[in-house]
Amino acid sequence: xxxxxxxxxxxxxxxxxxxxxxxxxxxxxxxxxxxxxxxxxxxxxxxxxxxxxxxxxxxxxxxxxxxxxxxxxxxxxxxxxxxxxxxxxxxxxxxxxxxxxxxxxxxxxxxxxxxxxxxxxxxxxxxxxxxxxxxxxxxxxxxxxxxxxxxxxxxxxxxxxxxxxxxxxxxxxxxxxxxxxxxxxxxxxxxxxxxxxxxxxxxxxxxxxxxxxxxxxxxxxxxxxxxxxxxxxxxxxxxxxxxxxxxxxxxxxxxxxxxxxxxxxxxxxxxxxxxxxxxxxxxxxxxxxxxxxxxxxxxxxxxxxxxxxxxxxxxxxxxxxxxxxxxxxxxxxxxxxxxxxxxxxxxxxxxxxxxxxxxxxxxxxxxxxxxxxx
Numbered sequence: 001x002x003x004x005x006x007x008x009x010x011x012x013x014x015x016x017x018x019x020x021x022x023x024x025x026x027x028x029x030x031x032x033x034x035x036x037x038x039x040x041x042x043x044x045x046x047x048x049x050x051x052x053x054x055x056x057x058x059x060x061x062x063x064x065x066x067x068x069x070x071x072x073x074x075x076x077x078x079x080x081x082x083x084x085x086x087x088x089x090x091x092x093x094x095x096x097x098x099x100x101x102x103x104x105x106x107x108x109x110x111x112x113x114x115x116x117x118x119x120x121x122x123x124x125x126x127x128x129x130x131x132x133x134x135x136x137x138x139x140x141x142x143x144x145x146x147x148x149x150x151x152x153x154x155x156x157x158x159x160x161x162x163x164x165x166x167x168x169x170x171x172x173x174x175x176x177x178x179x180x181x182x183x184x185x186x187x188x189x190x191x192x193x194x195x196x197x198x199x200x201x202x203x204x205x206x207x208x209x210x211x212x213x214x215x216x217x218x219x220x221x222x223x224x225x226x227x228x229x230x231x232x233x234x235x236x237x238x239x240x241x242x243x244x245x246x247x248x249x250x251x252x253x254x255x256x257x258x259x260x261x262x263x264x265x266x267x268x269x270x271x272x273x274x275x276x277x278x279x280x281x282x283x284x285x286x287x288x289x290x291x292x293x294x295x296x297x298x299x300x301x302x303x304x305x306x307x308x309x310x311x312x313x314x315x316x317x318x319x320x321x322x323x324x325x326x327x328x329x330x331x332x333x334x335x336x337x338x339x340x341x342x343x344x345x346x347x348x349x350x351x352x353x354x355x356x357x358x359x360x361x362x363x364x365x366x367x368x369x370x371x372x373x374x
């Protein structure tokens with residue numbers, strides 16, 4: 001019925017916009033003699049189930065961007081109690097699951113977060129639902145369960161640290177990606193129900209666990225793959241962070257074709273770097289980071305930081321080599337991402353070899369501690 005919502009302030013008053021599925025026929029709800037089937041109860045149940053904090057009186061129903069109806073409420077909407085079973089709500093809300101005792105979410109105590117979608121919609125979601133969406137987006141479904149647990153802890157740590165700093169959480173950011181149900185249905189197709197159940201059951205044992213350093217949430221960094229070593233914060237962030245140090249990650253070298261080669265003509269690279277580059281131009285990698293990436297490179301008459309040159313040439317990593325040919329330059333990139341923190345492919349190899357999620361996190365984030373929060 002309702003698939004999303006947003007709250008806007010108009011003339012100092014909050015207005016709640018509820019977005020209806022375009023195919024939903026709701027006219028019958030206005031003429032129903034059964035109170036439980038009325039549109040009003042559908043709205044109030046949606047508000048309570050989503051934990052929407054709405055103190056206004058005006059609610060607009062929107063279909064395909066057009067306001068088709070409005071509702072005025074005269075008193076705050078309050079949930080009359082915790083629903084242990086949700087058959088009643090099935091009549092009004094789509095995508096409701098009947099919860100067993102073990103999976104039951106206590107509406108009074110479960111934490112909601114505000115999630116900013118890239119399309120501009122602000123949605124309230126349960127923290128644990130956000131964790132699931134991140135794990136499903138970041139970790140291939142075929143990868144190890146212990147890796148998924150490690151990613152769940154990192155996702156929770158990231159979210160709680162952002163909230164602690166007063167920052168909003170976005171579904172797409174530089175640290176982690178969130179996928180919602182529609183995205184995952186497209187990705188997993190007919191296996192959606194099976195994969196959802198498997199993933200939720202896997203990460204359930206991490207509920208409340210976060211990764212800390214000196215009793216504070218860590219700064220979370222992950223990357224897809226490296227060339228056998230992770231990076232050190234002193235080289236990529238230019239600051240010393242005791243738990244973001246370079247470690248061997250030999251699992252990254254196995255079974256993953258991560259090498260990419262980009263080609264530039266001498267004219268193209270001359271234009272990008274604003275200097276004349278030809279086959280006789282000296283190109284020298286002067287220094288590398290602790291993780292083996294390009295730190296400083298001399299190209300022609302200028303010296304470039306590895307990350308700056310990667311930015312100019314749109315390389316996916318600073319782990320690269322340069323080869324001059326007769327009429328072009330070939331740059332071979334040997335990794336993906338910054339290389340800080342946990343490598344997803346490297347950690348998956350650890351999981352396949354029997355490492356627990358605790359061992360994975362302690363290896364990629366040394367000097368840290370896993371703690372349970374209330």
